[in-house]
Amino acid sequence: MQKTVNILNRKAKFHYEILDKYTAGIVLSGTEIKSIRSGQASIAEGFCEFNDKGELFVINMTVEEYKYGTYYNHRPKAERKLLLNKKELKKLEKEVNIKGNAIVPLRLFINDRGLAKLVIGLGKGKKLYDKRDTIKDRDNKRNLDRIKKNFR
Numbered sequence: 001m002q003k004t005v006n007i008l009n010r011k012a013k014f015h016y017e018i019l020d021k022y023t024a025g026i027v028l029s030g031t032e033i034k035s036i037r038s039g040q041a042s043i044a045e046g047f048c049e050f051n052d053k054g055e056l057f058v059i060n061m062t063v064e065e066y067k068y069g070t071y072y073n074h075r076p077k078a079e080r081k082l083l084l085n086k087k088e089l090k091k092l093e094k095e096v097n098i099k100g101n102a103i104v105p106l107r108l109f110i111n112d113r114g115l116a117k118l119v120i121g122l123g124k125g126k127k128l129y130d131k132r133d134t135i136k137d138r139d140n141k142r143n144l145d146r147i148k149k150n151f152r
Helices: 030-037 086-096 128-151
Strands: 006-008 016-026 047-050 056-059 080-083 101-110 116-125
Touching (some): 047 086, 086 101
Antiparallel strands (some): 047 101, 101 116
């Protein structure tokens, strides 16, 4: 039984207000997928950009070198192409041109067919006061749950 791989970007929802989500495939080499299946990847510092041809790439995503790889091993911080429909790519490119919008990776997982997928989100950057509101709401919810638990 293969263990499930579910790598999250916890800071993305704190720094960005997520407007829309997409599931994209990733173009990977042999040692990259082996490292991801063993859970040796991080998307915390990653972001997505379009190149001149209109292709979407994830940048700064770290996939550690495969432990048993030889000199055919991959580079840990290489740019990796994302696979989306042409219609979705055009919509995302139009939305990113609006000031304050960015594409951030939210979750990296292996689907039931064994393929690596990346959930990306179109996000609008939060201001400092929005982040304070998020922290305040989270603390209030935690205190309310604590009170409910003690009340029972």
